[in-house]
Amino acid sequence: MTQLKSGERQLAMILSGLVLLAGFLLAAAGHGDPMGVHGWIVVLFAAVILVVAMRALDDPEPTEDRTMSYYDDPTKVGIVIALLWAVVGMGMGVWVAAQLAWPDLRFDAAWSSFGRIRPVHTSGVIFGFGGNALIATSFHVMQRTSRARLAGQVSPWFVLLGFNLFCIVAASGYIMGVTQSKEYAEPEWYADIWLVIVWVVYFILYMRTLARRNEPHIYVANWYYMSFILVVAILHIVNNLAVPASWGGAKSYSLFSGVQDAMTQWWYGHNAVAFFLTTGFLGMLYYFLPKRAERPIYSYRLSILSFWGIVFFYIWVGSHHLHYTALPQWVQTLGMTFSVMLLIPSWASAGNALMTLNGAWGKVRDDATLRFMMVAAVFYGLSTFEGSFMAVRAVNSLSHYTDWTVGHVHAGAMGWVALITFGSIYALTPVLWRKKTMYSWKLVEWHFWLALSGTVIYVFAMWNSGITQGLMWRTYTESGTLAYSFTDTLVAMHPYYIARAAGGALFLAGAVLALYNVVMTIRRVPDHAPHLDYPTNSEAAEPAVPAGE
Amino acid sequence: MEMSHEFTLVLAKSFGLFYLIALSIGITAYAFWPSLGNRFDTAAKSILDDEDGPCR
């Protein structure tokens, strides 16, 4: 708040007031329906912000010249929120995993059944943890690489808080049974509409900040973030087209049905993987890894080539989720072909990252933060290889519907997405809060080994369980009948489910350490440099003509 | 006009193929355009030291 001028504070008040009103509308229209509960959640959320803004309304104006510094407050808040979601989302993951090992672990309540809390896990980690981390780091990266302050004081808060409102509505909705059933796009129509608004503001903010930059070329990390913002918007809008049953209830029906719906859903689904779980995080990789290693990226050209390769190829591969189904075969073949081609740009990115570290292995050995990023790049290479392999029809006939898919998902999600995020957060925290180091490098080291062992245990357990089950399903006796009943496979998988829950618990423990370490860094480590820093280099001393004006 | 399934298929596939080829040529050309080399190098190095604050 201290950095906002009074006009901006008013704007913040008005915006939260509008959201408050919308909440009331929702609550009134959805009376007696879960949508009404959502209305009250929105009201509460907006009221808190309104009060915060109102209390600061008459505070003194900020004195410093704001254009002389980066605007880091939203990034700071975003990082902490991301870590909170990490603990919540992964905690849910461990619970979900435990339910598959011990199905009665659920207090016998309606809301706690596997089907309702599983999406809380997936959305919690993907959108809550991943999304907030992406938004926060993108604010950081776009400012530093453009050498420009965020183009707006209120809009970054709108994006960050608005996105979190979406996450809260989503998660609370699943528990009440509000879902469209489309994987990774479960929230109902009103939440979807809200996300579109937030996203448009996000995009405009990004474009305007870029427009303030100082040199014509846009650093490649921003490309990745841009593709994340843009394509997620397209995917989200198309896949969520639906007709609400009434304006007074949450329930809606997808515009598409059957085959068309399946293809649209997995076109969305896989590109959620691509543009949420991959390109955004590659943006992180391309900024924080060179930065931390203090070496420029190995080949900038290669990063451009792989960027376009990824953007182009990924869009085609959704149909590999539908092999041997009622989807026309030519679409399946297309998906398979492009999935295999996709390996080239994917490995180019992973290789580029590892080659950057070539010659700095000493640093990797000593610095757990850099090691997080290195291992993330390795897991990225691994899971994309595995993915391309699983996209081959013959392999998919075995892996589909089994835990092999789940193993693949978590090799990517834990090994790649979560590790690169933790690495980036550890690199970013001291810089943001102007501290010399993290509170405890030993805890970072501990986190690294917890995360790595957790991931390895999880992934190996699922590979075993998935392949075992896939093989059991298709085993015939000599007389030509199926050898195993479905329940036989459940018995075989039980030990792996226990192992998975244990691995997940290790991973969760690491995330808790991360949150603790970051909070302690903020509170305990002495400041390193003045909070406000002035341009010192020659380039900045002479006021350059900003691009585009 | 009759939009039969076969017709849209052929259209989609042939157009898709040309698009793929054109795009890859275009991008490779861009990435390896000699005069852009300097710009890329500067960009790659530019992030290493950027904590000095914005220029405007």
Next chain:
Amino acid sequence: MWRKLLSPFARLFEFQAKTHYRAERHSMALTIGIIAAASVGGIVEIAPLFTIDDTVEAAPDMRVYTPLEQAGRDIYIREGCYACHSQMIRSLQDEVDRYGPYSLAVESQYDHPMLWGSKRTGPDLARVGEKYSDDWQVRHLVDPRDLVPESVMPQYAFLLETQLETASLPDRLAALRTVGVPYTDEQIENAASDALGQSRPETDRADGVAERYGDATNIRTFDGRTDLLTEMDALVAYLQILGGLTDVAAETQPARGE
């Protein structure tokens, strides 16, 4: 205070007026490039599917879900059953042997959204209809481990105690009609009554259901409770019709297998 509150609107207006928005060249080019590269794949793959009706098997006997079945389907979605059960039998020999004829595109023609699923923590349900008795289904939902000790499925005993909400059914069928399911006006008007009727054989309401949805419709007290129309009724009615909307799969498939 009011002045302070209103001034930003004035400023917003100014901002609108001077929209010399920096349509800055490089970032615009990037935006357009990304959209161009990213949209085509989707268009090429998805667009032809909308003309697919030419190629899909015809199923003249295909019927729509009754209101009770649709209500059950909505519960299936609400509880997240799709997270563990697929409804898509692939054209592989072992799946056909285990679950029945492989699924055809027409069979999910009226499924908004489709529930093909992506993970089989439990078995496929595409043809589970009439595989077990109503009583088995109810007992299994109340406590799965009562019947299948190894099962990891959650208990859904509360469904048997919860009254089914039927007042919104006409709205729901109407929304479904908007997106393409051929419900008639009459079916929409009587949706709430038909939902009850399907669970109350030998009544006038039940006759209405048979009249509007065909004599082959399952009209039974699915959950065994005649005092209350429960969510269990709806869910079991839905489960019992899975795979039974049309017989085209069984008729056209001399096991192909790949």
